[in-house]
Amino acid sequence: MKKSIIFLSILFCTDMTATAQSTYTTMDDPSHAGGFIYNGVITKYALQNQPTFTWYADNQKAYTAPAILMEGMKAQKDAVSYLIFGGTWCGDTQNILPKFFKTQEAAGVADAKISFIGVDRQKKSIGNLASVMGITNVPTIIVMKNGKEVGRVVEYGTTGKWDEELGGLLK
Numbered sequence: 001m002k003k004s005i006i007f008l009s010i011l012f013c014t015d016m017t018a019t020a021q022s023t024y025t026t027m028d029d030p031s032h033a034g035g036f037i038y039n040g041v042i043t044k045y046a047l048q049n050q051p052t053f054t055w056y057a058d059n060q061k062a063y064t065a066p067a068i069l070m071e072g073m074k075a076q077k078d079a080v081s082y083l084i085f086g087g088t089w090c091g092d093t094q095n096i097l098p099k100f101f102k103t104q105e106a107a108g109v110a111d112a113k114i115s116f117i118g119v120d121r122q123k124k125s126i127g128n129l130a131s132v133m134g135i136t137n138v139p140t141i142i143v144m145k146n147g148k149e150v151g152r153v154v155e156y157g158t159t160g161k162w163d164e165e166l167g168g169l170l171k
Contacts, residue, residue, distance in 0.1 A: 072170025073107035
């Protein structure tokens with residue numbers, strides 16, 4: 001029940017940020033020249049439009065989603081929502097997240113169905129959302145249906161094929 005209430009709060013905040021300023025903070029990332037760490041509720045557009053995040057476009061270019069993921073996202077586009085935790089400093093997030101968003105757009109999943117929470121290097125987020133949701137590794141993609149968690153894929157999943165595992169959750 002507590003997780004359902006938190007998810008609904010996140011969705012409400014994300015919906016508000018579609019018409020208002022984003023609810024995140026940025027800090028310089030000393031490990032990467034010109035890099036930033038985003039913490040809080042952010043959108044894919046914040047990633048796409050940050051000139052120093054060249055990894056975003058680079059990791060979308062050659063990616064083609066497996067059929068199981070594309071079909072699953074299309075079939076469930078109105079039924080499920082996604083709660084994603086990631087770190088703009090994290091190589092796994094930098095690899096997976098642009099591919100997820102490319103697939104989301106191709107499958108016709110509305111931006112409003114996705115809540116993306118940026119975390120710092122300690123995997124903490126504004127509002128303590130990451131701790132409440134039990135986030136230990138990023139990225140973590142949580143599939144939600146009717147306010148309840150259906151399942152999650154953490155980093156590359158248990159098989160190393162995050163996209164196939166996510167597609168399997170959507171079947």
